[in-house]
Amino acid sequence: MTPILRLDGVSVTYRGEDGPHRAVVDANLTLRPGATLGLAGESGCGKTSLALAVLRLLPRSARVDGTILLDGHDIERLTWGELRAARWTSASVVFQGAMHALNPVRTVAEQIAEPIRLHSPERPAAARVRARVTELLEQVELPGARRDAYPHELSGGQRQRVMIAMALACDPRLIIADEPTTALDVVVQAQVLALLRRLVSERGIALLMISHDLSVLAASCRCLGVMYRGRLVEEGPARQLVATPEHEHTRALAAAFPTIGDEGSRYPGAGEPGESAGGVRGSLLAAEGVSVEFGDRYRNRVRAVRDVDLEVMGDEILALVGQSGSGKTTLARTLLGLCPPNAGTVYYEGRPLATSGRELRAFRGSVQLVLQDPTGALNPKHTVYEAVAEGLRVHGCADDEAVRVREALEAAELRPAEEFTARFPHELSGGQRQRVVIAGALVLRPRVLVADEPVASLDATVRGEILALLLRLRRERGLSALVITHDLGLAWNIADRVAVMRSGEIVETGPVERVLTEPRHDYTKELLAAVPSFEGSVS
Template structure:
């Protein structure tokens, strides 16, 4: 297209590996106009993120890139690092998939945004700091002046993602490449971020290349859609054409894998709540207080929560509501400031069993963390990472190196990854593949309880469906219970037996998955459901209008 801001022609990316060259992108063509939002979709490993990284020349040295990438008519592939440093952040910005790896853990978030501004704008530092505060407010960070002085680990996953978006917006670039920008965001904040992106594209002419697996997000925001499969471009068209009348079988397969909530039930009376017998996890009046600089913040406020053996309990709520804090407390990573907790009928923590017995109990609990990039040791191979729990908790499971290798191969097969991946390192895998490694690691010890914090957040829809099926089948076979923390309400409905809704550190509604997600009683639960995007452009446009009207009417 002659009016394209970004024009990619015959782009090929080849990686040198121990097993020989691997062609990750195979001669694709792609154009993005000024003010356009183009969504790039496909399964993990299809080449989406590699294409995005090639535009900014951020691929490792093992990559060979050929073809043409033009920004505003200027060829950028031959440019050296000094010239690219002038382009990155100023003309093209990027929102990375995993915010914890994109942020400097030793710097306050306000300083990180300020740094991005000062790198490209000749303004006083005080003015840059004020702009940083304004950007935090713009992306929906509460109390931006206070949060600007916080460090990344003090923010929730969703809040960290919003900080990354603020950094990308800092110098008002012509093009923003967003790699899964709403992966860690709950549906209400996701809706706000999508509204923000839409306004930026319309008002400033900023173009967006949006890499995503969320078809609801595509329907909500994208003007056009490009579908990739194994490094090739299989279909490009308007959002309405691709989502409602796809031409290619692969696109149809992707759309059929999208989880969705049924229509809201007309049930008026809810079934009487059933008691939870013999809980594997029982929290009574559980509270967690964070303290910093002489100030305290109650992140978990008197929570009562019980999970029965073999039950999957879905936990939903906005970023910062306390979901991940509850999960970390259940894992023993955070101490309770009040209340009590029992695991498998025995009290742990203050006044509970001794340290040795608690260690034994903790060995019966598996964990899948929200950010696979930061939960896997980059110095360990995939096989070593999966086998590590077997070395730490020596019980009835494989004890010899040969047995452990065989067990690792079984686990990789269970999460639908090739057994050859055991010799790879985390940085050599896509985000979705790393998340599956987290699942394999979690089930390595055949746990009786799994705490899963956003276990499918980095997965495209088809792989997500496969992983959920694997998780369900493993749960039916192994009979483990699961605390399933997620912001994807359709996934929660699909996988959970019961659902609990959190708001500001409290559980405001609990019940069966159908009761809570199809006939919600609490106003907050209803607001969450109203914000869920659907993979139909016309329906989503109506939902967006209704959401906007509700904001206008609301006091």
């Protein structure tokens, strides 16, 4: 069978101010129709550069050496017209971050229809295009009623399905999926992965899937390749590669994602009490009967949080888990005093949370938020020093500003601090930016951190570093944390207790060992069943 994709000695080199940088070094791959290959590796290892080279989507600063054969044609020798025809028809791409890849001012139907119109040999009739769009939406299990929706009206999983529908629009023989499940909750992730597997099986197309999560790839692809520093260091059948990895980096990737129920895959220090300031072990931050509603006064009311009771104890890491849209972030904002409840009461250290004045200001210094997206959380025009010092200035604590900024940066493991203070966010890696956000919270010496998806978009190694940092801060400072996540593996890594949230309600709470190994609620069981595992590797 003729390969749909063949790479022989492919290298990608970027020209920069500091000289050339080789992002991909001498890569060799063969992918036949119906084959599924997962490409794993950390951010910056060259995965996306290799994938974009297949359709000549790299910037002008990149030079590609070696041979790329797509459907038997040398991609570098194709004319512009031939290349344009090959895109969408021979191979298509499901880009990472569906919200940013879709046009926000065009409907779903318009965006799926565009490649159909552009790549049809004759101008197709409007009715035919409409029928094809409806067919594609049905194939990706999206209701036809959503065809006239705009991207912001869809959930993350629905937007990802739209991207897959666009990729299928011109019946390509190869789909390249770049991190197709990043930031999706476990249930939606499982649905998207099942959809891709079904489409490959039914259509006989080839799939090249890119991810930093080896467990996701192992559950979806028959073969795996691991990239490290631009080189393809290991390749083989999925079940064999995850069972007996040969390369040290492959073993590190596998170890970064835990096996729920295996005590050995919990992080050192998880479940161990810290050195609590003042020895407080009781309730620090609590919600009692809290409900939150959105919408106008008389109609279209949506109850995002329903009669919730929740406690964050001293010296504790509590994981709040659930699908996207379950109300986790709304509850967190309510606990922080940023979203007033329609019913119920928020307590801090046993006292009702103040709604204004000096007491509220003191509370906001004691309970700090770590946002999900460090790039969006940092002002691109502010240096690291200014970003960390801002909280001190807002709270009038600028007397020993330089000392406290340095201490916060070093506590967040940005050492030596002097090397980072004058940098801007774009000069930092993703993990470093997340550490700056954490330092900005630590500079006020809080009692509680509320971390909203703190590692959702980070690769395996950086994820491990940030989680280990949270555990160290709990151990050394007696810092409590409410960690909001859809990742049950993260909860198993570091949490003492778990609260499971569904449709605005807490359906189950308890010690992490009990909730994640002996769940009592059907929804918790559903979440656990959706977690990809190496035991489920495709044979």
